[in-house]
Amino acid sequence: MRFKPALEERRKAGLYRSRKVIQSPQAVEVDLDGRKLLNFCSNDYLGLANHPEVVAAFQEGAARYGVGSGSAHLVCGHSDAHHELEEALAKFTGRDRALLFSTGYMANMGVISALVGRNGEVFEDRLNHASLIDGGLLSRAKFSRYRHADMAQLEALLQKSDREEKLLVTDGVFSMDGDIAPLPEMVSLCEQFGAQLLVDDAHGFGVLGEQGGGCASHFNLTQKKLPMLVGTLGKSFGTFGAFVAGSEELIEYLIQQSRSYIYTTALPPAVAEATLTSLKILQADDWRRERLKKLIGRFRLGARRLGIELMASETPIQPILVGDSAKASAMSERLLKRGIWVGAIRPPTVPKGAARLRVTLSAEHSDDQLDRLLDGLAGAMHG
Ligand SMILES: *Cc1c(COP(=O)(O)O)cnc(C)c1O
Numbered sequence: 312m313r314f315k316p317a318l319e320e321r322r323k324a325g326l327y328r329s330r331k332v333i334q335s336p337q338a339v340e341v342d343l344d345g346r347k348l349l350n351f352c353s354n355d356y357l358g359l360a361n362h363p364e365v366v367a368a369f370q371e372g373a374a375r376y377g378v379g380s381g382s383a384h385l386v387c388g389h390s391d392a393h394h395e396l397e398e399a400l401a402k403f404t405g406r407d408r409a410l411l412f413s414t415g416y417m418a419n420m421g422v423i424s425a426l427v428g429r430n431g432e433v434f435e436d437r438l439n440h441a442s443l444i445d446g447g448l449l450s451r452a453k454f455s456r457y458r459h460a461d462m463a464q465l466e467a468l469l470q471k472s473d474r475e476e477k478l479l480v481t482d483g484v485f486s487m488d489g490d491i492a493p494l495p496e497m498v499s500l501c502e503q504f505g506a507q508l509l510v511d512d513a514h515g516f517g518v519l520g521e522q523g524g525g526c527a528s529h530f531n532l533t534q535k536k537l538p539m540l541v542g543t544l545g546k547s548f549g550t551f552g553a554f555v556a557g558s559e560e561l562i563e564y565l566i567q568q569s570r571s572y573i574y575t576t577a578l579p580p581a582v583a584e585a586t587l588t589s590l591k592i593l594q595a596d597d598w599r600r601e602r603l604k605k606l607i608g609r610f611r612l613g614a615r616r617l618g619i620e621l622m623a624s625e626t627p628i629q630p631i632l633v634g635d636s637a638k639a640s641a642m643s644e645r646l647l648k649r650g651i652w653v654g655a656i657r658p659p660t661v662p663k664g665a666a667r668l669r670v671t672l673s674a675e676h677s678d679d680q681l682d683r684l685l686d687g688l689a690g691a692m693h694g
Contacts (some may be wrong), residue, residue, distance in 0.1 A: 325637030326657050336361040337549075339675045341652070348647070349680055351670050352654040356627045357517050357599045358675035359549030359589045368588035369550075372581030380577035384411075385566070388577035396583040397554070399590055404527065404542070406534050406556035410565055411583070413575050415513055415543035415553035416442040420449055421571030422509065422541065422555055423480060425564065427452040431476030434468055434506070436460065437662070438488060443480050443511055452478070459488075462496045469504040477504065483512035483526035484519070487661050487669060489624030491515070494526055498536050509539045517547025518603065518626060522594040534558065547593060550586045552578045599674035603627050606672045606681055613685040619692065627672040630656070631688070632665065639666035645691040651684055 321327045335342035337360040341350050359365055372392060380388040393411055400409035412418035423446030427433055431452040435443060438459045447454050453474060457464040469477065479501055481492045494510065501508045512525040520528025527537050539561060544552040555565060565572055593599075610629055614621055622630050633639040636657040643655035646668075657666045670684070 325635075325640055339673050339680060343652075346650065348650055348652045349683060350652050351672070351676075351684055352652055353671060353673065354514070354546040355549050356514075356547045356603065356671065356673055357523075357549065357593060357596070358673050359547070359592060362549065362589065362592060364592065365549060365585050365589045369581050369585035372584030373579075376580035376584075378579055378581065380579055382577070383573060383575060384577045385573055390577075390580040390583070392580035392583040392587070393577060396587050396590075399587055400542070400554050401556060403522075403590060403594065404524065404540055404556040406538075406540065407559045408562040409554045409556040410562045410572065411578060412553040412555065412572055413578055414551075415511070415541065415545065416445075417571040417575065418541050418543075418553040418555055419443050419446040419511060421446075421569035422539070422565065423447055423478065424450040424570065425568040426450075426507065426509070426539075427476050427478045430474060431478060432472050432474040434465060434477065434479045436481050436485075436492070438485050439480060439482055440486050440511060440513070441660075443482065447480060452476070459485075460490070460493060462493060462500065465497075466500055469500060469506060472504070477506035478509060479506050480509045481511070482514070483510045484514035484626050484628065486514055486628070487630065487656055487667070488622055489514075489626045489628030489630060490622065491519070491526060491529070491626070494530050494532060494537065498532060507539070508537065509541065510537060511541040513541070513543040513546055513553075514626065514628060516542045517593045518600065522597070523547065523600065544582075544586050544589075548586055548589045550589055551582050552586065602674040603672060606674075606676055606678075609678065609681055610670070610672060610685070613682070614688070617685065617689050617692070619688060629670045629672065630667040631670060632667045634664055634666060636666040639668060642668060642691045646687050649687045649690060651687040653684075 333341045333343050337355050340347050382388040397409045419442040427450045429451045433447040433452045434455050437456050455468050515525035517523040519525050538557050540556045542554050544550045639655040646653050653668045656669045
């Protein structure tokens, strides 16, 4: 492997990625090299990552359980903190049971590859999250992708499939576009063609539905209609980790079969304790969802007034399509100079020619901060 030319090539294409080192907690304002930046790129939609009660629960958890879990769940790493969180997540999602995974990426790899094998077929939206795509590839099933949200194409693919085992996999809220998958249509197609449906609601939980119950709640789809849900804890929950929720049999099957569940160290129990507290706040604080709704409306109205074209999103993910990668990076840099942090998302995270500024909103943003973003965008658009 010749690293240097490969890196040069990336740089020339405006696709080079690098990290900024922040010196403060995750919040709507972060410290970067002596400057305060207004943060519009976090997935901490509800502002729970640094909530004092969540922090206190984490500290108490560490005092009680120490830090490391010591082993995988099936060896000796499954504590009552994990167990209690699984029960709380089952109740929250209205599913029989929930199973904790160490990350969302691992949950998706482990669930998809446990559900289908070489003889099956996986159907995926082209814009699905990388972890869902990778899970599909890992399963070695036939891999069929359809154009974003194109139910006619999905139907055609399902119709012509000759595989007994069919699994349809989708983001609930698309992570880079912010739109919601047409789940009721997907449920009917799955019933019609005898396919299973797996929904990854990483960006829906906490934000959509009653008490933040996510897409399933938003569309009123019970376990019978929507039997397999993935959620991640690093976004609206403000902590870390992930879970799968579903039937008793599904969860028992995953415990036996899911390699990324079996062969990895359990989350620190203190993370589970912190998440129990964040789950309570997430459910109880309807004002956070109300606040987000208000901010989303204010942002969309303000952006339209500036002639900025928005995508069809009613969630806190409000991308601005730029197209060219170098141009998106330059806009992000110009915003940064004004003290506003909005990530430029470029291929391969998004399709070629679809680079964008991915604006994300938090319930903790003030109207004034949002207006500063709009001012900044107006400036960044025109150099
Ligand atoms: C962030 C994300 C994941 C990965 O979750 P992690 O816990 O960060 O590994 C999976 N799916 C979707 C849709 C995501 O946005």
